[in-house]
Amino acid sequence: MLGFAGKVRSLTTVVHEYVTNTLDACEEAGILPEITVEIKDSGEERCIVKVTDNGPGIPKKLIGKALANVLSGTKFHRYMQQRGQQGIGAAGCTLFSQITTGKKIHIKSGTGKETYECDLGINIKDNKPEIENLVELEKSNFRGLMVKAEFGGVKYENSDHGVYEYLKRTALTNPHIAITLIGPDGKEISLPRSVNEMPKRPKQIKPHPLGLESSDLLDFAHVTNSSKISSFLIESFARVTPNKVAEIKELAPKIDLSKPPKELTWDEAQTLIATFKKIKWIAPEMDSLSTIGEKQIEAAIKNILNPEFMSVVERKSKVFRGGIPFVVEVGIAYGGNAGKTTESGAGGSILRFANKVPLLFDGGTCGISEAIRGLQWKRYNIEDFEKSPISILVSVCSVYVPYSGVGKQSVAQEEEIMEEVRLSVMDALRILQRYLSGVKSRTTAETKYKTIMRYVSQLSSDLGELSELKSADIEKSLKSLIENKYSKLFGQDEAQEAEEAKGVKEEAEEEA
Ligand SMILES: Nc1ncnc2c1ncn2[C@@H]1O[C@H](COP(=O)(O)OP(=O)(O)OP(=O)(O)O)[C@@H](O)[C@H]1O
Ligand SMILES: [Mg+2]
Structure with missing residues (x-):
């Protein structure tokens, strides 16, 4: 279910989970990310993956919960544009390492206040973290998180589904990050940073009633501190006002909105969702998103x-x-x-x-x-x-x-x-079409020009024989005539072409 299926896919999934976590953590801490992914062959279909970042690190008291406790993350119930949502990714990797090699993963973390190393595993009977060999590192400059883990049933491949392709594409949509990949052959590939600015921070917003499903409503109802369903609706969701609550009450009179949210049943949640759809709402806030730009x-x-x-x-x-x-x-x-x-x-x-x-x-x-x-x-x-x-x-x-x-x-x-x-x-x-049709007409013009030029000298000498004029003069005039006609179409230099492409883009944008 988590993507650990197929040897190539499993390895890419591991890298994906660690890299997305790094990017989320760095975004939250306002740090320009630098990530190194190192992969070593460690035997038949086995690899050691080491991912090091320069992020905020994870405090010692939280490390078990963060990386060795399935369904525990800091991004739950946060209505915000982030990569992680479920609190499964990192612990999923710990578990995958454990069940394919029997080993624990190794961590080094530096938060600025503390630096330590340890081994981590999951007690799968009760989903509890197991921490071993904890060593505090005094006077260390290390900042960030390093995870080193061995996995079985994986394969490094240079394909459309492989780790390199994944990192290359990550760099495409995250131009503010610098990534280095060291593959099993020891070669180092660097994907340098394309821009030095952090992307705009996405804004946390409250969910809009129309974007909810019954299960979401129940999830939120179970974690809220509100004492009544009515106040829970106003406090947890966007655009819900006391007036709207009154409307809900009128449309769904059987639901007791004054009881505690924790007592909300599945059927009541379904009725509420159906009621939301009958009400006219103000649209949600639209500036909550962080685009690439x-x-x-x-x-x-x-x-x-x-x-x-x-x-x-x-x-x-x-x-x-x-x-x-x-x-x-x-x-x-x-x-x-x-x-x-x-x-x-x-x-x-x-x-x-x-x-x-x-x-x-x-x-x-x-x-x-x-x-x-x-x-x-x-x-x-x-x-x-x-x-x-x-x-x-x-x-x-x-x-x-x-x-x-x-x-x-x-x-x-x-x-x-x-x-x-x-x-x-x-x-x-x-926009591309306009460019391509320009290229096409230039290519056609160039072919025509070359073809016609091929006949010029024969034609000039024949005309020279038939007329009183000198062949050389005829050839000169003909060439200048042809050049005049065609050079306009294909004789542009690169700067001119770029200028034209820009014009085409603006024109197409206007048209669009
Ligand atoms: N490199 C890191 N630096 C700092 N904190 C991290 C790092 N990796 C993970 N964490 C913390 O560990 C938590 C658990 O990570 P995990 O990948 O399991 O869940 P998630 O990212 O919240 O959701 P998802 O399952 O969708 O990936 C994160 O919510 C985050 O708080
Ligand atoms: Mg994650």
Whole structure:
């Protein structure tokens, strides 16, 4: 369920869990992340993974709960755009290491106040952490967290689903991070930082009543400190006022809103959710999201894919299920290192992201892939997507990403999200199309020019024989005539081309 299935996928999942945790922790602490991922072969289908970050570290008294206690995290019930949601990722890795090698994981943590090392395991009978070999390190400058763990049933592979691809894509949507990968062959690959600014901090907001399901309502009811259901609704959710509570009371008279929220039953929660849908609400706050940003996407694409052309589109935030804000950003890269390498050359590739985390698996069921699948590529001057050097980056950010499974590798097929993805990709493709049609007409002009030039000297000498004029003069005039006509179409230098591409982009944006 957590994504530890398949040897390559399991290893990528481990790296994904550690890296997303680092990014969340650094974002919260306002630190520009520096991450090193080291992978060593340690035998038949076994690897040692070491991830070191420069984040805030984890205090000693919390380390067991954080990394060796399933379903315990600091991000529960926080309605905020973050990578982690469930409190399963890190402990899932500890458990996976334990059941495939019988070993504990090793930790080093430096918080500024304390630095220590220890081994960690989980007592699986009662889901309790087991801490061993705890050593306090005096006078250490180490800041951050280092996790070293061995895993069985895993394989390092340089493929679309491998660790390198995962980290490369992470760098694309997180241009503020610096990542180094040391693979089993000892080679070091660095993905340097593309921008030196931290992304805007996402804002924590209260859930909107229209974005809730019965189970969410019950979850919130069980952790609230409010004494009555009525005050619980006002305090826990956005846009609920005493007036709205009065409306709820009128529409659902059987529910006793003065009883404690902990006594809310499943049936009552269902009735409340159905009642919410009958009420007119003010839309949720839309500035709770932290996008990657147009400039940042451009910088990252340039840094990593170095394409011949790119177009980036960010649309306004929208709402799905009536109450959950989300935003879609799209970047298209063409030529250079864009696309994927296939046996027959380049091929189109779709890079999916949710809250800036790359989604490498379960593409078949993902709402993002599904939204793009039906596009008519030919309309955008792309003959065959599967054979074009093109990368389409689609990023969906939301305070609540509707994943279609616990492994969090595909976005559910929510119609509103799919529609936004489709529109954004079409906007970006329209810009590319203008560029490609420019390239196409330049190529045609160049071919014509070369073909005509081939006949000039024969034609001039024939005309010289037939007329009183000198062949050399005729040739000179003909050449200048042809050059005049065609050089305008293809003789531009790179700066001119870039200027033109910018113009095309602005024009297309206006048109869009
Ligand atoms: N590198 C790190 N630096 C600081 N704190 C961390 C780090 N890794 C994990 N944590 C803390 O440990 C907790 C547990 O992490 P875990 O990955 O299990 O859950 P999560 O990230 O909250 O949710 P998810 O299961 O969706 O990943 C986090 O909520 C965070 O507070
Ligand atoms: Mg996590």
